[in-house]
Amino acid sequence: MRLLILGGTEFVGRAVTEEALARDWDVTVFHRGRHGAPPGAAELLGDRTAEGGLAALARGEWDVVVDTWSAAPTAVRDTARLLAGRAGHYAYVSTASVYAYPPPERLSEASPVVDGSPDAEARDYARDKRGGELAALDAFGDRALLLRAGLILGPYENIGRLPWWLLRIARGGPVLAPGPRDLALQYIDARDLAAWTLSAAERGLGGPYNLVSPSGHATMGGLLEACRRATGSDAELRWTDPGRIIAAGVEPWTQLPVWMPPGEMHDAFHRGDVAKAVSAGLRCRPVEDTVTDTWNWLCDLGGVAPQRPDRPPVGLDAETEAKLLRGE
Structure with a gap:
């Protein structure tokens, strides 16, 4: 080909x-x-x-x-x-x-x-x-x-979402973990996207396909626990009620990457129908593999993630996180 x-x-x-x-x-x-x-x-x-x-x-x-x-x-x-x-x-x-x-x-x-x-x-x-x-x-x-x-994660990510979580958890200490812990996530590893795309094109498939994992392929808790294991960190994940996070003015998705609180926006981001792609052969690797491979790639870069110039940096600043952890 x-x-x-x-x-x-x-x-x-x-x-x-x-x-x-x-x-x-x-x-x-x-x-x-x-x-x-x-x-x-x-x-x-x-x-x-x-x-x-x-x-x-x-x-x-x-x-x-x-x-x-x-x-x-x-x-x-x-x-x-x-x-x-x-x-x-x-x-x-x-x-x-x-x-x-x-x-x-x-x-x-x-x-x-x-x-x-x-x-x-x-x-x-x-x-x-x-x-x-x-x-x-x-x-x-x-x-x-x-x-x-949908949400794309994995090695070479230049948006900063998974790299931010990995680097934050690697620093250790108390970490603001946006709840609920069992909140369903829907994303795709860039390598799984690549494999499906080439196979689909080779087969002559056409038209639109929602290309993302089935909803619940991972959870917020599973993602952050995988980050802790991959980095070997002693970080303490402090699960925090979504209402308190929103009331503090924290922006989902940008200040707390990947996360959307339960509700309409979460369902739009993390509960899409992917039956068409799955029936056409989409297979998604475990979240642990995506997280570990992304961490290894970041380590090879010296712990500095690349950033697309046309996208703003993501992540929560330390002062706002500390205030929320103190209950302020």
């Missing part, structure tokens, strides 16, 4: 590249040259936002294209149109954020989505991703595979 990965050097793109190389695929990485491609991949350089930036893609044929773009849909539109006659399948890594709010009782691929346009410049994340979906569909039709991923 010949794979063209648009990006391919960071987080999800890198996971796709490494999975394809492990399958002995012929892999070409198209990127801006800011980070090195994994060994074994051919490289083409270009900037999709610049005039003439797709020149390196003017020639070549591929069985599968994987695109992780998350800004202006016009970049997906122009690339997909350029490749439509020379590529078999186009897998676009979208997001569950394309679903309209408020969500129905349980999100499925048939749930309403936000408006978007393949001809739009960058506006906001959800509409940009929906525009990217429409661009892929316009150029590839039923050869377009839309991966509506």
Whole structure:
């Protein structure tokens, strides 16, 4: 199989590249040259936002294209149109954020989505991703595979969610643990996303798929306990009532990464219907493996996690955590 990965050097793109190389695929990485491609991949350089930036893609044929773009849909539109006659399948890594709010009782691929346009410049994340979906569909039709991923964790994460928890717990001492302890989580390891994507594209699957673990694959308690074991920390997890956390003005998801208190938003983030992807072969590794491998990767980096420049840092500051732990 010949794979063209648009990006391919960071987080999800890198996971796709490494999975394809492990399958002995012929892999070409198209990127801006800011980070090195994994060994074994051919490289083409270009900037999709610049005039003439797709020149390196003017020639070549591929069985599968994987695109992780998350800004202006016009970049997906122009690339997909350029490749439509020379590529078999186009897998676009979208997001569950394309679903309209408020969500129905349980999100499925048939749930309403936000408006978007393949001809739009960058506006906001959800509409940009929906525009990217429409661009892929316009150029590839039923050869377009839309991966509506939820929360993505694992090695190479450059958003900072799991790295923040690992580094905080590694410091030890009392740790604010947002409850309830058995709160169901729904996420996907980037490597499981990569494996499913390549297999689905190879089989010729098309259309939208909610790509995330079944709800309850892990719990908040299981995630944080796995962090404590992986780091070897003596941290004391102090489980705290969600109402008290919210009353203190702490923002779920950003100040306390991964966590959403029970309610409508939690159900939207962590109770989506993934039956379609599971029936198409999605398999998710245990949370302990994701946490341990991410910790080992962080240690290799000297305990400093990379940060995407277009995303704000996440995590709770020490002063606010201390006040909550003291009951203030």
